Protein backbone atom coordinates (compact mmCIF):
# COMPACT_ATOMS: atom_id res chain seq x y z
CA UNK A 440 0.00 0.00 0.00
CA UNK A 441 1.36 3.43 -0.99
CA UNK A 442 0.77 6.29 1.43
CA UNK A 443 1.72 9.97 1.35
CA UNK A 444 2.91 11.38 4.65
CA UNK A 445 4.04 14.88 5.63
CA UNK A 446 7.29 15.75 7.34
CA UNK A 447 6.89 17.08 10.90
CA UNK A 448 10.29 17.36 12.54
CA UNK A 449 13.83 16.07 12.91
CA UNK A 450 15.29 14.92 16.22
CA UNK A 451 19.05 14.50 16.64
CA UNK A 452 19.72 11.20 18.45
CA UNK A 453 23.51 10.89 18.24
CA UNK A 454 26.23 12.67 16.23
CA UNK A 455 25.47 10.11 13.48
CA UNK A 456 21.77 9.30 13.76
CA UNK A 457 18.67 11.44 13.36
CA UNK A 458 15.00 10.65 13.72
CA UNK A 459 12.52 12.02 11.19
CA UNK A 460 8.87 12.28 12.17
CA UNK A 461 5.96 12.30 9.77
CA UNK A 462 2.20 12.57 10.02
CA UNK A 463 0.30 9.35 10.51
CA UNK A 464 -2.64 9.11 8.13
CA UNK A 465 -5.94 7.96 9.69
CA UNK A 466 -6.25 4.18 9.54
CA UNK A 467 -2.54 3.56 8.91
CA UNK A 468 -1.33 0.79 11.22
CA UNK A 469 1.84 -1.27 11.61
CA UNK A 470 3.38 -3.83 13.94
CA UNK A 471 6.40 -2.96 16.05
CA UNK A 472 9.45 -4.21 14.14
CA UNK A 473 8.10 -3.64 10.64
CA UNK A 474 9.50 -1.28 8.00
CA UNK A 475 8.39 0.69 4.95
CA UNK A 476 10.02 1.64 1.67
CA UNK A 477 10.63 5.38 1.86
CA UNK A 478 10.97 7.13 -1.50
CA UNK A 479 12.56 10.57 -1.66
CA UNK A 480 13.71 13.02 -4.29
CA UNK A 481 12.51 13.82 -7.76
CA UNK A 482 10.04 11.14 -8.86
CA UNK A 483 11.00 9.14 -5.78
CA UNK A 484 14.41 8.18 -7.22
CA UNK A 485 16.06 7.78 -3.79
CA UNK A 486 14.63 4.64 -2.22
CA UNK A 487 15.48 2.78 0.98
CA UNK A 488 13.70 0.53 3.45
CA UNK A 489 13.50 2.13 6.91
CA UNK A 490 12.13 0.56 10.09
CA UNK A 491 9.65 2.36 12.28
CA UNK A 492 11.47 3.51 15.39
CA UNK A 493 8.35 4.60 17.27
CA UNK A 494 5.50 2.66 18.83
CA UNK A 495 2.47 1.49 16.81
CA UNK A 496 0.07 3.34 19.13
CA UNK A 497 1.70 6.77 18.71
CA UNK A 498 0.02 9.41 16.54
CA UNK A 499 3.04 10.02 14.28
CA UNK A 500 5.43 7.86 12.23
CA UNK A 501 9.14 7.97 12.97
CA UNK A 502 12.22 6.62 11.21
CA UNK A 503 15.74 6.91 12.53
CA UNK A 504 18.51 6.98 9.95
CA UNK A 505 22.23 6.52 10.36
CA UNK A 506 23.72 9.55 8.64
CA UNK A 507 26.26 8.46 6.04
CA UNK A 508 26.52 11.54 3.84
CA UNK A 509 24.63 9.74 1.06
CA UNK A 510 22.26 11.58 -1.31
CA UNK A 511 19.42 9.94 0.59
CA UNK A 512 20.61 11.40 3.90
CA UNK A 513 21.13 14.80 2.31
CA UNK A 514 17.57 14.75 1.04
CA UNK A 515 16.25 13.84 4.49
CA UNK A 516 18.26 16.72 5.95
CA UNK A 517 16.70 19.12 3.44
CA UNK A 518 13.07 18.31 4.35
CA UNK A 519 10.88 21.20 5.52
CA UNK A 520 7.78 20.75 7.70
CA UNK A 521 4.85 19.88 5.45
CA UNK A 522 6.98 18.30 2.68
CA UNK A 523 5.41 15.18 1.17
CA UNK A 524 7.08 11.77 1.22
CA UNK A 525 5.72 8.50 -0.19
CA UNK A 526 5.98 5.33 1.88
CA UNK A 527 5.16 1.79 0.78
CA UNK A 528 4.16 -0.80 3.35
CA UNK A 529 4.18 -1.73 6.19
CA UNK A 530 6.32 -4.76 5.33
CA UNK A 531 8.14 -7.51 7.18
CA UNK A 532 7.75 -10.33 9.66
CA UNK A 533 10.34 -9.10 12.17
CA UNK A 534 7.81 -8.63 14.94
CA UNK A 535 6.75 -10.07 18.28
CA UNK A 536 3.65 -11.71 16.78
CA UNK A 537 3.16 -15.16 18.29
CA UNK A 538 6.03 -14.82 20.79
CA UNK A 539 4.89 -15.71 24.31
CA UNK A 540 8.28 -16.48 25.87
CA UNK A 541 10.73 -14.19 27.63
CA UNK A 542 12.67 -12.06 25.16
CA UNK A 543 16.34 -11.31 24.55
CA UNK A 544 16.80 -8.41 22.12
CA UNK A 545 20.21 -7.95 20.54
CA UNK A 546 20.81 -4.75 18.57
CA UNK A 547 23.88 -3.57 16.67
CA UNK A 548 24.15 0.21 16.14
CA UNK A 549 21.27 1.62 14.11
CA UNK A 550 19.65 -1.84 14.33
CA UNK A 551 18.10 -0.51 17.53
CA UNK A 552 15.27 1.12 15.52
CA UNK A 553 12.78 -1.80 15.25
CA UNK A 554 13.73 -2.99 18.73
CA UNK A 555 13.01 0.43 20.21
CA UNK A 556 9.61 0.26 18.51
CA UNK A 557 9.00 -3.14 20.14
CA UNK A 558 10.11 -1.96 23.59
CA UNK A 559 7.81 1.09 23.40
CA UNK A 560 5.00 -1.29 22.41
CA UNK A 561 5.76 -3.71 25.27
CA UNK A 562 5.84 -0.81 27.78
CA UNK A 563 2.56 0.54 26.39
CA UNK A 564 0.98 -2.91 26.89
CA UNK A 565 2.40 -3.20 30.46
CA UNK A 566 4.18 -6.44 29.47
CA UNK A 567 5.53 -8.32 32.50
CA UNK A 568 7.91 -10.75 30.77
CA UNK A 569 11.66 -10.85 31.41
CA UNK A 570 13.21 -8.72 28.66
CA UNK A 571 16.92 -8.21 28.15
CA UNK A 572 18.37 -5.77 25.63
CA UNK A 573 22.00 -6.27 24.65
CA UNK A 574 23.00 -3.22 22.65
CA UNK A 575 26.32 -3.03 20.82
CA UNK A 576 27.91 0.20 19.60
CA UNK A 577 31.35 1.49 18.71
CA UNK A 578 31.51 4.33 21.24
CA UNK A 579 29.41 5.72 24.05
CA UNK A 580 28.34 8.68 21.91
CA UNK A 581 26.86 6.28 19.31
CA UNK A 582 24.26 4.92 21.72
CA UNK A 583 20.89 6.10 20.38
CA UNK A 584 17.97 6.55 22.80
CA UNK A 585 20.35 6.19 25.76
CA UNK A 586 18.24 7.99 28.38
CA UNK A 587 14.98 6.48 27.23
CA UNK A 588 16.34 2.93 27.29
CA UNK A 589 17.88 3.52 30.72
CA UNK A 590 14.47 4.58 32.04
CA UNK A 591 12.38 2.05 30.05
CA UNK A 592 9.10 1.54 31.88
CA UNK A 593 9.05 -2.27 31.96
CA UNK A 594 8.97 -4.22 35.26
CA UNK A 595 11.53 -6.87 34.30
CA UNK A 596 13.90 -5.12 31.87
CA UNK A 597 17.68 -5.32 31.80
CA UNK A 598 19.81 -3.11 29.55
CA UNK A 599 23.35 -4.22 28.75
CA UNK A 600 25.76 -2.06 26.76
CA UNK A 601 28.60 -3.54 24.75
CA UNK A 602 31.07 -1.00 23.34
CA UNK A 603 34.00 -1.61 21.03
CA UNK A 604 35.88 1.21 22.76
CA UNK A 605 35.69 1.36 26.54
CA UNK A 606 33.81 4.12 28.31
CA UNK A 607 34.89 5.96 31.47
CA UNK A 608 31.35 6.83 32.49
CA UNK A 609 29.43 3.67 31.66
CA UNK A 610 29.65 0.15 33.00
CA UNK A 611 29.85 -1.84 29.76
CA UNK A 612 31.27 -4.94 28.19
CA UNK A 613 34.14 -4.09 25.89
CA UNK A 614 34.45 -5.62 22.44
CA UNK A 615 31.71 -7.44 20.55
CA UNK A 616 28.55 -9.28 21.56
CA UNK A 617 29.79 -12.77 22.38
CA UNK A 618 28.21 -15.96 23.69
CA UNK A 619 29.78 -15.13 27.07
CA UNK A 620 28.09 -11.73 27.23
CA UNK A 621 24.75 -13.26 26.23
CA UNK A 622 24.92 -16.17 28.69
CA UNK A 623 26.01 -14.01 31.63
CA UNK A 624 23.61 -11.13 31.02
CA UNK A 625 20.32 -12.62 29.74
CA UNK A 626 17.91 -12.74 32.66
CA UNK A 627 15.73 -15.58 31.36
CA UNK A 628 16.50 -19.21 30.53
CA UNK A 629 18.28 -19.23 27.15
CA UNK A 630 16.65 -22.44 25.93
CA UNK A 631 13.14 -21.11 26.42
CA UNK A 632 13.60 -17.46 25.35
CA UNK A 633 12.88 -15.79 22.04
CA UNK A 634 15.79 -13.90 20.46
CA UNK A 635 15.27 -10.81 18.32
CA UNK A 636 18.43 -9.70 16.51
CA UNK A 637 18.66 -6.53 14.45
CA UNK A 638 21.59 -4.77 12.81
CA UNK A 639 23.96 -4.77 9.85
CA UNK A 640 24.15 -8.21 8.14
CA UNK A 641 27.66 -9.00 9.43
CA UNK A 642 26.64 -8.30 13.01
CA UNK A 643 23.48 -10.43 12.72
CA UNK A 644 25.46 -13.35 11.28
CA UNK A 645 28.05 -13.12 14.06
CA UNK A 646 25.41 -13.07 16.80
CA UNK A 647 23.60 -16.06 15.24
CA UNK A 648 26.87 -18.02 15.45
CA UNK A 649 27.33 -17.00 19.09
CA UNK A 650 23.78 -18.16 19.89
CA UNK A 651 24.43 -21.50 18.15
CA UNK A 652 27.42 -21.98 20.49
CA UNK A 653 24.96 -21.65 23.40
CA UNK A 654 22.62 -24.29 21.95
CA UNK A 655 19.93 -21.78 20.99
CA UNK A 656 17.76 -23.29 18.24
CA UNK A 657 17.13 -21.40 15.01
CA UNK A 658 13.37 -21.49 15.63
CA UNK A 659 13.96 -19.37 18.74
CA UNK A 660 15.53 -16.59 16.64
CA UNK A 661 14.07 -13.81 14.49
CA UNK A 662 16.39 -11.49 12.60
CA UNK A 663 16.28 -8.15 10.83
CA UNK A 664 19.22 -7.57 8.49
CA UNK A 665 19.84 -3.95 7.59
CA UNK A 666 21.04 -4.60 4.04
CA UNK A 667 22.84 -1.52 2.75
CA UNK A 668 25.34 -1.56 5.60
CA UNK A 669 28.34 -3.91 5.66
Ligand SMILES: Cc1cc2nc3c(=O)[nH]c(=O)nc-3n(C[C@H](O)[C@H](O)[C@H](O)COP(=O)(O)OP(=O)(O)OC[C@H]3O[C@@H](n4cnc5c(N)ncnc54)[C@H](O)[C@@H]3O)c2cc1C
Pocket residue numbers: 474487488489490491502503504505506507508509510511512549552553663664665666667668
Ligand atom coordinates in the same frame (compact mmCIF):
# COMPACT_ATOMS: atom_id res chain seq x y z
C1 LIG B 1 14.46 -4.16 6.40
C2 LIG B 1 15.45 -3.01 6.49
C3 LIG B 1 15.24 -2.02 7.44
C4 LIG B 1 16.16 -0.95 7.55
N1 LIG B 1 15.95 0.00 8.52
C5 LIG B 1 16.86 1.02 8.64
C6 LIG B 1 16.70 2.01 9.67
O1 LIG B 1 15.74 2.00 10.45
N2 LIG B 1 17.64 2.97 9.77
C7 LIG B 1 18.73 3.03 8.91
O2 LIG B 1 19.57 3.94 9.05
N3 LIG B 1 18.89 2.11 7.94
C8 LIG B 1 18.00 1.11 7.78
N4 LIG B 1 18.17 0.19 6.78
C9 LIG B 1 19.27 0.37 5.82
C10 LIG B 1 18.85 1.41 4.78
O3 LIG B 1 17.77 0.95 4.01
C11 LIG B 1 20.00 1.79 3.82
O4 LIG B 1 20.38 0.69 3.06
C12 LIG B 1 21.18 2.30 4.58
O5 LIG B 1 20.72 3.29 5.47
C13 LIG B 1 22.25 2.89 3.64
O6 LIG B 1 21.68 3.98 2.94
P1 LIG B 1 22.47 5.34 2.69
O7 LIG B 1 21.57 6.21 1.89
O8 LIG B 1 22.96 5.88 3.97
O9 LIG B 1 23.73 4.90 1.85
P2 LIG B 1 23.79 4.46 0.31
O10 LIG B 1 23.67 5.62 -0.60
O11 LIG B 1 22.86 3.33 0.07
O12 LIG B 1 25.29 3.97 0.26
C14 LIG B 1 25.76 2.80 0.93
C15 LIG B 1 26.98 3.19 1.79
O13 LIG B 1 27.91 3.94 1.03
C16 LIG B 1 28.43 5.03 1.80
N5 LIG B 1 28.15 6.34 1.17
C17 LIG B 1 27.22 6.60 0.24
N6 LIG B 1 27.26 7.87 -0.12
C18 LIG B 1 28.24 8.45 0.59
C19 LIG B 1 28.78 9.75 0.65
N7 LIG B 1 28.33 10.73 -0.13
N8 LIG B 1 29.79 10.00 1.52
C20 LIG B 1 30.27 9.02 2.29
N9 LIG B 1 29.83 7.76 2.26
C21 LIG B 1 28.82 7.48 1.43
C22 LIG B 1 27.81 4.92 3.14
O14 LIG B 1 28.72 4.28 4.05
C23 LIG B 1 26.60 4.06 2.97
O15 LIG B 1 26.31 3.30 4.14
C24 LIG B 1 17.27 -0.88 6.67
C25 LIG B 1 17.45 -1.88 5.70
C26 LIG B 1 16.56 -2.93 5.61
C27 LIG B 1 16.78 -4.00 4.56
